[in-house]
Amino acid sequence: MAGSSSGGPRALTLGTAGHIDHGKTTLIRALTGKDTDRLKEEKERGISIELGFAELELPGGRRLSVVDVPGHERFVRNMVSGATGIDLFLLVVASDDGVMPQTREHLRIIELLDIPHGVVALTKIDMVEPDMVELAAADVEDFLAETRYEGTAVVPVSGA
Template identity: 60%
Template sequence: MHVIGTAGHVDHGKSTLVQALTGINPDRLREEQEREMTIDLGFAWLTLPNGEPVGIVDVPGHRDFIENMLAGVGGIDAALFVIAADEGVMPQTREHLAILDLLRIPGGVVALTKVDLVNDPDWLELVQADVSEVLQGTVLENAPIIPVSARTGQGLQELIAALQEVLARTPPRP
């Protein structure tokens, strides 16, 4: 079974995206739900269209919980790298990408979240270009960038298809 780990800046929609994909709220602690912020690792799973079960580790994005992020991504097969379309690349975006690169995570997909909050197509194009530039020279250099909205469901099927394609090329870690 493959395991996917989320990565990305705080409040860019990692947990919300995991819940939209799986129906499981990965923020299981009362404090996480009250603060609306992931503190510890969350876990969910989904079955891909080809029937493969996939585990998902949802990691915190806040810099104060970077140790938990490191613990979560150490054994993943692929990354679900989350960047909010309304904000673009932020400090923990770069930090999490550096960690994925350092750990040589073998593949991944970029989810450009919150596209429903962006009304300017030029802005969305600019953010996508910036993301592509930031990915250059990293393990995610060739990762597909999928615009999605966890709230409206836009792009979720395309994201699942991209994850399935990436995992088909990625042997599970021992």
């Protein structure tokens, strides 16, 4: 693996992807302690409009730079601009919704940008019955099977 100019391993960049209101920003806040929604309008509307940024130190000291992208279809241009230079993706799918239009669109963009690896976070598992979580996970796995990301890990997560 290539080193950084300081001699250590280079920082990795992780980009979020997923449908609006599936919990991307909430998950990043839980992982990093940073609210990536900075604009007054984002806070008032409860949606990301601009790219948000956070950092996380991984075990072993490696840095992970996180780019939190908007999920709303009106802001897909912002998603694309934030997705360039990303090493890994974090596709967020809410278990109470499953795979939605922006989920599909964002994963197509990830494929076009040739982002090689990622993980799927199945969010909001505390808001649905366990059988619904299983159905949502199966929905995600079926969706991934249609792409080059078949077999990508699907990790159930909860904000509770």
